[in-house]
Amino acid sequence: MKFPAALTIFVIGLQIIICNAEYFSSTTGLEQLLRTEVILLAELQNYVNEITEHAEMLQSEINAIQAEHLSAADSIEGYLNNPVNAFRLIKRLHSDWETFESNVEQDASRKNYLEAMARHKENLSHPTLEDFTGTALAMTRLQQTYQLDVRELASGMLNGVKYGAAMSWQDCFVLGQQLYVMQDFNNTVPWLQQSMQLLVQQSYGKESASLDFMETVMGYHESMGDYQNAIHLINHVLAVQPEQRLHLLETRAHLEQLISDGVKRGLMHEVARSPDDYHSSNEYHMYQQVCREELKPEPATQRKLRCRLHRGNGLRSSYQPYRLEELHLDPYVIQVHDIISAEETIVLQQLARPELQRSMVYSLSNSEHISTNFRISQGTFFEYHEHPIMQRMSQHLENISGLDMRSAEQLQVANYGIGGHYEPHMDSFSENHNYGINTYMSTNRVATGIYYLSNVEAGGGTAFPFLPLLVEPERGSLLFWYNLHRSGDLDYRTKHAGCPVLMGSKWIANVWIRLSNQDHIRPCDLQRDHEISLPYKDFK
Incomplete structure (x- = not known):
């Protein structure tokens, strides 16, 4: 029977080994985990x-004894009257x-395997509980952002394209359990529902152990206030074992009465998202x-844009003109191809x-760097002089923008x-940001450049x-834009985001250029020009 082995997967899957690495925030760490699994599989x-x-x-011993029994079946009395047979029977049972x-007790296979696994857990890469939680969050983030159907996602389909193997009912259950x-009860419901639908389709879906487990999941749905799915599971269990599960009749009647009375209670209704939650805002939905x-963008604004060859604005013009595409005029956003x-x-x-280490953000409370769930990536920093490629990247940006790259922060690869x-x-800092020491770093970020280091499927x-x-x-x-108006005020229209990676690996290199030493290159206008972006300052 396969079901008990399937249940064991939950026990193994939830014994997450704790270590210092972090794997869900970057695709690079997943390669180490794949190597770990190769060794564990061996x-x-x-x-x-x-x-x-x-x-x-x-089995060979069993076959020999069974052959003896088959021989004895023809004439048990004649078989036992044979002194040799009698001796062998007594000898077998005696020794x-x-x-x-003794052979079973002394079997070293289990001990050898467990000892080897213990050594591997000390020396190989393993995901942490944070990785497991982060991956569960990532699945729901992809669902919500790209409005993915749970059934398609579980089948390995992403936006209508089949990318990989389907999820098992155990996979769906463990994800639902973690949620x-x-x-996160609203996302728990569809994953538990998908898990049970897949279990019903299995060859052991009508066995007693399966039905017991369905009753357990029914309890999850009832506790969340998801009465319809709870009743659906009860009906399936009763259809298979009506006599043995009579206790479910009372539960079903109770839940049907709650639905009839319009009662809404349970964890889904008790743990509701706050109206002030950013994820409920119009801005987040627009994103x-x-x-x-x-x-x-409106088609009318798109018609004003153009693509052109650009030889540069810096002190040294480029011998090879850049292929520049205007994406937006005000604020000015461009993409330079094949740079x-x-x-x-x-x-x-x-x-x-x-x-690579977990990417950080500035804390609004104390200007320190912290890790958060709204930025999931890993990155590292380089000085531009550390490699000729980085020096050329700096020169490209100076040529294209005309800005003084001596006021640029370190290059971040993420x-x-x-x-x-x-x-x-x-990318620009708020008006009350604490800049600290008085250097070029004590001014705001006038512009941002993003070098795309990979395609994303x-x-x-x-x-x-x-x-x-x-x-x-x-x-x-290269994607480039200005974060500040000519007046030095924040341009709130440049608020931007990195959409979740649905399939593939995203590599970028971020360049942030400070306002210091740029006054002779991008001088302030005589009049402040920031009013146009103020409606977006506190947009909800």
Whole structure:
């Protein structure tokens, strides 16, 4: 019977090994986990081989004894009257069966396997509870942002494209269970529902152990106030074992009465999202619409845009003109194509991989760097002089913008992991930001450049909710815009986000240029010009 082994998966799956690494926030760490699983799979295969060999030995003994019994069945009296047969029977029961028991007790296969696993847990990469939680959040983030159907997602379909193997009923249950623990009850319901639908389809879906488990899941739905799915499971269980499950009749009648009375209680109704939650705001919904390409710029504004060859604004013009595409005029947003080669992007990824750490954001309360769930990626920083490619990247930006790159922050190379994203934010700092020491770093970020170091198969675009504009990652291109008005005031229209990566691995290199030393290059206007963006300052 397969079901007990399937249940064991839950026990193994939930014993998360704690270590210091973090794997869900970057795709690079997943390679280590895949290598870990290759080694663990080999250990499990060794164990199976050993117990198979032992089982085959025992099976040969069983076959020999069964042959004796078949021989005896023709004439039990005649068989036992044979002194040789009588001796062998007594001998088997006196000593052979003790030997069989001793062999089972002394079987070293289990001990060898557990000892090997213990060693591997100390030396190999394992995900933490934070990784498990982060992956569960990523799945629901992808669902909500791209409005994915749970059934399609569980079948390996992403936006109508089949990418990989389907999820098992156990996979769906463990995800639903984790979401239940995280009190994300609205997302718990469809995953538990999908789990039970898949279980019903299995060959052991009508066995007693399966029905017991369905009763357990029914309790989850009842506790959440999801009475319809609870009744659906009760009906299935009663259809299979009506006599043995009579206690469910009372439960079903009670739930049907609650539905009839319009009673809404349970965890889904008790743990409701706060009206002030940013994820319930119009701004956040606009961001999701841009990621789905449901919200786009007006055609009239698009007609004014142009593509052109650009030789540069810096002190040294480029010998090879840049292929510049205007994406938005006010605020000014451009994308420069084929600015670095595919080979250079790969080198940058290789340089960054050993140094990647969880990406941080500025805390609004104390200007410190912290990690948050609204930015899921890993990154590292480089000085531009550390590598010729980085020096060329700096020169490209100076040529294109004319800005003084001596006021640029370090280059940040970042990789986005499972459902990796960065919710809407401003690159420029708020008016009350504490800059600290008086250097070029004590001024605001006048401009941002994003070098795309990879293509992304699905998702992962850069979204500007207020423009509204979506820029797809294009390997080797540069996205550039100004964060500040000419007056130095914040341009709130430049709030932007990294859409969740649906399929693929997103690599970028961020460049932030400060306002210091730019007054002779991008001088302030005589009149303040920031009023046009003020409606977006406190947009809800």
